[in-house]
Amino acid sequence: xxxxxxLLGTILTLPLLGFVVLMAxxxxxxHWQHExxxxxxxxxxxxxxxxxxxxxxxxxxxxxxxxxxxxSLALLVSAEFFALHALATPGVLTSGPNAGFFIAxxxxxxxxxGFAAVxxxxxxxxxxxxxxxxxxxxxxxxxxxxxxAWSLAELPPLDATPPEEAPTWLAVLVPFAVAAxxxxxxxxxxxxxxxRRELPLAVSVAFVLLAEALVAVAFSRSWHxxxxxxxxxxxxxFGAIVIAARREFRSxxxxxxxxxxxxxxxxxxxxxxxxxEAIGGLAAAARRGDDVGGVASRLRDEGFTGEEIxxxxxxxxxxxxxxxxxxxxxxxxxxxxxxxDPGLEELGGTEREVTALFADLVGFTxxxxxxxxxxxVTMLNAYWEVVVPIVVEREGGLIDRFAGDxxxxxxxxxxxxxxxxxxxxxxxxxxxxxSEHVRAGHDDWPRFRVGVETGxxxxxxxxxxxxxxxxxIGDAMNVAARLQSLAPxxxxxxxxxxWARIATEAEAxxxxxxxxxxKSRSVEAHLLVSIAR
Numbered sequence: 069x070x071x072x073x074x075l076l077g078t079i080l081t082l083p084l085l086g087f088v089v090l091m092a093x094x095x096x097x098x099h100w101q102h103e104x105x106x107x108x109x110x111x112x113x114x115x116x117x118x119x120x121x122x123x124x125x126x127x128x129x130x131x132x133x134x135x136x137x138x139x140s141l142a143l144l145v146s147a148e149f150f151a152l153h154a155l156a157t158p159g160v161l162t163s164g165p166n167a168g169f170f171i172a173x174x175x176x177x178x179x180x181x182g183f184a185a186v187x188x189x190x191x192x193x194x195x196x197x198x199x200x201x202x203x204x205x206x207x208x209x210x211x212x213x214x215x216x217a218w219s220l221a222e223l224p225p226l227d228a229t230p231p232e233e234a235p236t237w238l239a240v241l242v243p244f245a246v247a248a249x250x251x252x253x254x255x256x257x258x259x260x261x262x263x264r265r266e267l268p269l270a271v272s273v274a275f276v277l278l279a280e281a282l283v284a285v286a287f288s289r290s291w292h293x294x295x296x297x298x299x300x301x302x303x304x305x306f307g308a309i310v311i312a313a314r315r316e317f318r319s320x321x322x323x324x325x326x327x328x329x330x331x332x333x334x335x336x337x338x339x340x341x342x343x344x345e346a347i348g349g350l351a352a353a354a355r356r357g358d359d360v361g362g363v364a365s366r367l368r369d370e371g372f373t374g375e376e377i378x379x380x381x382x383x384x385x386x387x388x389x390x391x392x393x394x395x396x397x398x399x400x401x402x403x404x405x406x407x408x409d410p411g412l413e414e415l416g417g418t419e420r421e422v423t424a425l426f427a428d429l430v431g432f433t434x435x436x437x438x439x440x441x442x443x444x445v446t447m448l449n450a451y452w453e454v455v456v457p458i459v460v461e462r463e464g465g466l467i468d469r470f471a472g473d474x475x476x477x478x479x480x481x482x483x484x485x486x487x488x489x490x491x492x493x494x495x496x497x498x499x500x501x502x503s504e505h506v507r508a509g510h511d512d513w514p515r516f517r518v519g520v521e522t523g524x525x526x527x528x529x530x531x532x533x534x535x536x537x538x539x540x541i542g543d544a545m546n547v548a549a550r551l552q553s554l555a556p557x558x559x560x561x562x563x564x565x566x567w568a569r570i571a572t573e574a575e576a577x578x579x580x581x582x583x584x585x586x587k588s589r590s591v592e593a594h595l596l597v598s599i600a601r
Contacts, residue, residue, distance in 0.1 A: 080276050083301055087284050090294040101291040107157040110299060114151035117143055117306040120313060125205055127324045133335040136327050137201050138187030139271060141208055142180040143309070146278065148212035149176025150302055155216070169219050173302075174238050177282045179208075181245035181252075184275050188255035242286045249279035263434065264512060265329025270312035277305035320438035322375050328434045337553075340433040343380065344472040346372065350384035360384075382441040422540060423492035423522040423566060424548040425465065425477040427455070427499055430557045431514040432473040447513055448473065454502040455516075462498065463491040468540060473514070476549075478540055481527050489522050489569035493599045496520050496560040504558065519552030520596070521563030550584040551593055560596040567594050574599040 090097040121144035128137035152172035256272035284298035317326040328336070346367050353363045364377050372380070429435075429451070436444045455475065459465040464485060465477040477495070480488035496518045507513050525542025547563050555561035567576060576594035583590050 110154035117147035142183040146180035181248040184252035185248035188252040266312040267329040270308045274305040386445040423488045426548040429473040429514040463495040515557040517555040518560040519548040521547040522565040564592040
């Protein structure tokens with residue numbers, strides 16, 4: 069455990085220790101009643117976080133992200149019922165104490181604990197929950213309105229006189245809610261350690277504070293120091309998320325990008341593909357000399373905001389420039405072969421066994437969003453400067469294409485490399501090693517993961533007229549790409565054919581039979597550890 073983690077944990081336990089002291093020494097739990105401060109502090113904080121909950125809910129809707137949606141429900145329901153508690157201040161809506169408003173905060177905190185725990189689960193069928201996102205949000209909003217109306221009407225069971233202390237049923241439910249908050253806080257702490265973004269840390273801290281506030285709600289006495297403590301804890305919890313969200317927004321300048329640190333990995337991968345396709349379309353239009361305004365208009369119709377399109381246009385321009393600079397690395401072998409064999413430029417192909425290497429940067433989307441395009445290009449330049457020579461010059465591979473943050477390389481595409489599985493494996497290991505050296509000192513830079521597989525493909529020219537490209541078509545490339553998505557960051561996943569060819573000279577960890585998208589049968593995969601040079 070690091071010193072910062074220990075320090076943060078110590079700080080977060082202080083409120084609970086202070087509450088225990090107040091309970092153990094009643095003479096310290098002094099009475100102080102000030103209705104104006106109570107009303108305006110609670111109402112202001114609550115309404116601010118209702119707005120934050122609605123904003124995060126809207127971002128979740130635009131991105132289709134279940135995790136952020138349930139975080140937004142936790143914010144909404146706790147903030148709404150906190151606002152209702154403000155209305156319990158004598159002389160605001162009622163002349164005296166009101167039972168419904170009195171227990172509004174613990175009701176909101178109990179419901180929020182459930183939403184917090186659901187948001188922290190690894191949901192494999194999140195699409196099923198997403199179908200209910202509109203009714204759920206409407207129910208949360210309607211519940212607060214209905215609770216307020218029922219409380220004002222003093223209908224049973226909210227017609228009783230509020231007790232000095234919280235009811236027994238609340239004390240029974242508190243341990244379950246605290247466990248839910250603790251589980252959620254732990255999962256968001258892990259997310260913060262993985263992504264190093266402020267919002268997951270703020271959410272983790274907020275859930276710890278909400279759990280402590282719930283404990284104080286259950287056992288404190290009205291208008292005493294212990295009672296004021298949970299008001300302060302709720303304020304701090306909401307404030308932590310507001311401050312983190314504000315800092316993220318100032319960096320991202322976009323509502324949806326503000327919450328990137330909380331999105332599910334599936335959401336980020338989908339956004340990554342969507343953004344890569346958009347950048348590719350803009351870059352292709354620029355290379356052809358077409359008006360990029362038409363592409364930008366199509367992107368706007370697809371839901372991209374004006375800020376996102378501006379960022380994509382800048383990135384596409386910079387990446388096009390980088391692509392032009394890298395073309396001298398892409399095909400030296402192919403250029404030499406075309407000079408010696410002009411017939412190679414004719415349309416058509418030849419069946420040949422090759423080994424495909426697919427490398428991609430994990431976390432490219434959250435890295436690029438909110439950063440100047442120049443920073444993105446600097447990162448890509450640094451990586452490509454070491455990756456391309458490894459593939460082309462050291463191991464004699466042919467780079468089939470760049471796709472923003474990904475690269476597809478082929479070995480034996482032009483023949484004459486009977487040891488192509490070994491070449492690809494050595495290149496993959498070298499890419500991991502060299503890229504980690506480049507990444508040293510840049511902990512926020514995305515990391516490579518690589519997939520490798522061997523198989524028979526058709527290599528040759530495809531296209532029509534003046535628009536042709538030398539490429540390969542076959543299952544090996546698809547399997548390599550799918551294996552890459554299974555590899556952990558910084559690791560290399562290899563398919564069964566490649567492993568069979570290099571097993572005598574390499575060391576690997578078995579992954580077992582894995583299911584790959586688009587494959588009717590499972591594939592035996594390994595994580596490559598090393599290979600003889």
